[in-house]
Amino acid sequence: MTKRRVHLTFTGKLVEEPILWQLSQTFDLIFNIRQADFTEGIGWIMAELEGDPQRLENGIKWLEDRGVQVAPIEQDVVS
Amino acid sequence: MATVRGLKCRECGRPYPADPLHVCEFCFGPLEVDYDYDRLRGTLTRKAIESGPPSIWRYRALLPIEGDPAVGLHCGMTPLVRAKNLARALGMREVYVKNDTVNHPSFSFKDRVVAVAITKALEFDFKVVACASTGNLANAVAAHAAEGGLQSFVFMPADLEQGKVIGTLIYSPTLVAVEGNYDEVNRLCSEVADKYRWAFVNINIRPYYAEGSKTFGYEIAEQLGWRTPQHIVVPAAGGSLVIKIWKGLKEFERLGLLSGPCATRMHLAQAEGCGPIVTAIKENSEIIKPVKPRTIAKSLAIGNPADGYYAYKVVKGSGGHGEHASDDEIVEGMKLLASTEGIFAETAGGVTVAAAKRLIEQGRIPRDESLVLCITGNGLKTQEAVAPSLKVSLQIKPTLRSFDESMTSHGIEVTPRNLS
Incomplete structure (x- = not known):
């Protein structure tokens, strides 16, 4: 099992969708939300994802393909 | 004097x-x-600071180090220039x-x-x-690591x-060129920082690293005669600099x-092509949209700024505002600063400079109030940004006649020396 701490940003219609639940169901991942903030049209979640390493990778790719911006919890570390 | 109590979560306050x-x-x-500010009150005086070295280390009581500074002994105390020509132009x-610079x-x-x-x-x-960097940070880490005798990796x-690569390689770090898009580089560096026991300056050492920016604010206040200006315009990438300048000024207070x-009203400057914090300020949104x-301003090209929310709060809380600058305005701003000062x-x-110009024209920075512009890096590092807009003034044959004719044809008037 591998853990990954991520900062997820949702915009537009994605804000209203149960994406973490879908992620959990599809890739058999455990999610643990630590902080979140949502308003109309935009929101973010800081969470820890846990599961099989390959499923975790696939799940993150699935999130990105859906239009979710996935970043480390540090967000941009290149400066 | 050890004045650090420890670290504290900025969100929940846990020590x-x-x-x-x-x-x-x-x-x-x-x-x-x-x-522990109570320990400093009364002992950290203007006189004590003024008798310190002409560097950031004159403020060491407010920096998170325990012993003597080991590197960067000549860093800081850069000029605060009274920019009369630029003021006139603005x-x-x-x-x-x-x-x-x-x-x-x-x-x-x-x-x-x-x-x-x-x-x-x-x-x-x-x-x-x-470090993971697109330029200035890479230069600084490689140089200071060389001085400190440390092995360094720059991603x-x-x-x-x-120019950025040469300005880093000269200090002999291990420079890792990552073949991937920005997000992939970003993610890789976060994973490397997680795996290896290295001091990744803008990741696991970040709480200490970021404190160094306070000295920018300390110096402004000290160099203005222990007062603060009515306005400061700060460029923003991740958003940390404006937060720390503000923190420094408030600590002095x-x-x-x-x-x-x-x-002081703190104003933020970002490029139009990468200005998520300024956009949030303009839209009164506490959520920063990545x-x-x-933009040509690569040193500010942080699309998902880690400190964006906190920068937003500082700007709004101080009564400041934010402005974007287009690529053309950025080049014009560079030329204006160079040609006036x-x-x-x-x-x-x-x-x-360009964002300040907009803020002045909008009346957000009144023309009769004091303004400090934070100029954070040297133009020799980004010559390619202005090169296309600059050209040789006169192209002539190696004769006095060709020179005179060229001067005349370009309408340049100068008075010859009186030889009589």
């Missing part, structure tokens, strides 16, 4: 020891250094340029943060330092400009070092 940590294990909020009464050793404000970070890394007994996107209250950077700033400086 942590002063270790190489950067994220709260409970809420994932960022950690920052917690000082229609302002009182403008100053805080000029970190001449910071030591690598010619940007990043020398301030890295001098603190690498001193701290040595205190933690790290043998390797690292850069593989398509970076040659709290310790009774200022002549009056700090009522963007894909498309003889200061060649990098693209971020052009962003600052």
Whole structure:
């Protein structure tokens, strides 16, 4: 099992969708939300994802393909 | 004088020891250094600071190091220039340029943060330092690591400009050119920082590193005669600089070092092609929407700024505002600063000047109030940004006649020396 701490940003219609639940169901991942903030049209979640390493990778790719911006919890570390 | 209590979560306030940590294990909020200000009140005086070295280390009681500084001994105390020509061009009464184009050793404000970070890394007994960078930070880390005798790794996107690469390689770090897009480089560096026991200056050493930026604010206040200006315009990438300048000014106020209250309005400058924090300020949105950077101001090209929310709060809380600058305005800003004050700033400086110009024209910075522009890096690093808009003035044959004819044809009037 591998853990990954991520900062997820949702915009537009994605804000209203149960994406973490879908992620959990599809890739058999455990999610643990630590902080979140949502308003109309935009929101973010800081969470820890846990599961099989390959499923975790696939799940993150699935999130990105859906239009979710996935970043480390540090967000941009290149400066 | 050890004044650091430890680290504290900026979100939930949980305390942590002063270790190489950067994220709260409970809420994932960022950690920052917690000082015992009561111990400093009355002992940290203007006189004590003024008798210190002419560098950032004159403020060491307010920096998170335990022993003596180990690197960057000549960093900071850069000029605060009374910019009369620029003020005239902007229609302002009182403008100053805080000029970190001449910071030591690598010619940007990043020398301030890295001098603190690498001193701290040595205190933690790290043998390797690292960073992920698109330029200024890479230069500063490689230079300070060389001075401190540390092995260094610098991660850069593989398509970076040659000038930035050379300005880093000369210090003999291990430069890792990552073949991937920005997000992939970003993610890789976060994973590398997680796996290896290195001092990754803008990741696991970040709480200490970021404190170095406070010295930018301390110097502004001290150089203005222990007062603060009515306005400061700060360029923003991740958003940390404006937060730390503000923190520095408020610390001085709290310790009774200022002549009056700090009522400075903090304004933010970002490029149109990467200005998520300024957009949030304009839209009154506390949530920063990430963007894909498309700007010539590469040192400010942070699309998902970690400190964006906190920068937003500082600007709004101080009564300031934010403005964007287009690529053309950035180049014009660089040229204006150079042609009026003889200061060649990098693209971020052009962003600052251009955004300030907009804020003045909008009346957000009144023309009869005092203004400090934060100029954070040297223009020799980003020559490619202005090169297309600059050309040789006169092309002539090697004769006096050709020179005179060219002067006349270009309408340049000069009075010849009277030979009689």
